[in-house]
Amino acid sequence: MQIRQTYPTQDGLARAYPAPRRGIVGAIQNWIQKEGSAYGFLSIYALLFIIFIVIPVLAAIGLSFTFFDAIQPPRFIGLTNYIALITQDDTFMKYVLANTIQFAVIVGPGGYALAFMLAWMLAQLPRLPRTIFALILYSPSMTAGVAMTVVWKALFSGDQTGYLNSFLMGLGTIREPIQWLQSPQYLMPIMIIVTLWSSMGIGFLAMLAGILEISPELYEAAAMDGMSSRWQEIFYITIPSMKPQMLFGAVMALVGTFQAGAIGVTLSGSNPTPQYAGQLIVNHIEDYGFLRYEMGYAAAVSVVLLLMVLFFSRVATRLFGN
């Protein structure tokens, strides 16, 4: 612990840096004096953080090496769950992993790129229209989930009173109403559209703020040096100048993508989804954990999910970190 700065002689000085005490009790008192209040301010958050984030993650890792059915105490079985996941779980390999990757690749980077391009366009509008557009684009993400299910169910309703069916039948594109949310071939695209629609969240706002913060002189200097293309501007000035916001946006996009996994079950109304068409890794965890009570196995899937998020955020850090 070093004193960063020395003050001119003042009354407050003596209280701010009291003379060190000796002995073990004195050392503890010194510590309380110096660092006690720092931990005091942290304590409630730290406690909740440990209880609701750290312990559950550690417990998931621990349980993933056990057989646990929620009735008998967990029994240690080593790597069996992981081996079963890779070698025996056909559903996981055939549908869940493929779906998750397809969904994550489109919604993650796709939604992220879309958020950046929209933020970039908005930044070039005057304040009032910018604020209005930002509000419109952000609004779907503020209520993602419950309230929106009402909308999607009506829009994609399987009978002729569904808006999409009625619209397409009116155009003559289709003759019979399509069961959008129950058809394996349509469920995934609808999930992707719905998630993209609500993906202009906090990361989008951060990137918008980041673009607006960049000093105009950087652009002027580049223009002097002969940079004329907008694309060059984006890649050589805009993005490098706001790397921290880009990284924040990337992490938010990533978490949002994996967190959105329940959408398939919400839309189709069943877990597993019709022919596993919309089955994502999150649904697989729920399927094994809450429907089959194979909690050890579900925990192993959770660990795989957390590792995937960690891996992708490493990639993002590589791209945008220092």
Place this chain on the structure above:
Amino acid sequence: MMSSRMNMNWYHRYTGVRNRGINPQGFHVSQIKFYILLVPLAAVMLLPIIFIFSSAFKPPDELFAYPPRFLVVNPTFKNFTDLFSKLSTSGIPVSRYLFNSILITLVTVGASIIVSSAAAYSLSKKRFKLKQALFAINNVALMFVPVAVTIPRFLVIERLNLLDSFWVHILPVLAMPVGLFLLKQFIDGVPDEVLEAAQIDGATDLEIYWRIVLPMIRPALATIAILTFQAAWNNADISTLYINTESLRTLAFYLSTLTKTTATGATAVAGQGIAAAAALIMFLPNLIIFIFLQGQVMSTMSHSGLK
């Protein structure tokens, strides 16, 4: 140079360099291409939201009209009166769910502001050995996906005897790494000199935190309030997973039961109207709060960089 620009005619004003590029003051022809792209996109993004408003006020014959009409023709408050005169299948009036949601959300938002800002103050302005390490841990936790650990979380909550209690709605939401992160970044912008001056004047730590730091970080507090509001108000999962007593559940939960039953025949006719009304009640507070606080949110977001 500036004054000559001010005097230019409108043609030069809208085609000159001044309103071109990032953060312009006014309109410029170069902005037209963005409007051409953004207006249709915004319209599409807005459709589901217009739909929520429109169907909440639709009378039954319009809700089930064929061909379906997007906009309401004869608006009525019938869906809302139906919603509040209705008992849920287990005999709880809907107003009870609404009351629970309001109370839970208010307590969560208030507690979250205090808990996160106190921790952020410590991580930003205090000097202690583990500071960097703890902030790094919180940054890793930004990537935390709560749905992944639903089961172990359930076991922890069960052990703590929090199942089926009021507090289980609140406590898990308070540990919000994004909130702490944004607050800490914002407090970093408060000059150390201000706090040191107060310390020399004899202010205690608590006074510095309460009287100086909190008032200076209002935009960040507004942002945390919005994020916590959304997390608490829209939360149906906690009621589903950790609550068995119907009278402790929230409006978001009740709405999720409505959308489930509308998939099947008879209840659908009555259900769809009140579901639309409930959806509007769920959505509207999010929108209103964000409209009021959006300026503050944007100024917080410019501190959001993750290094």
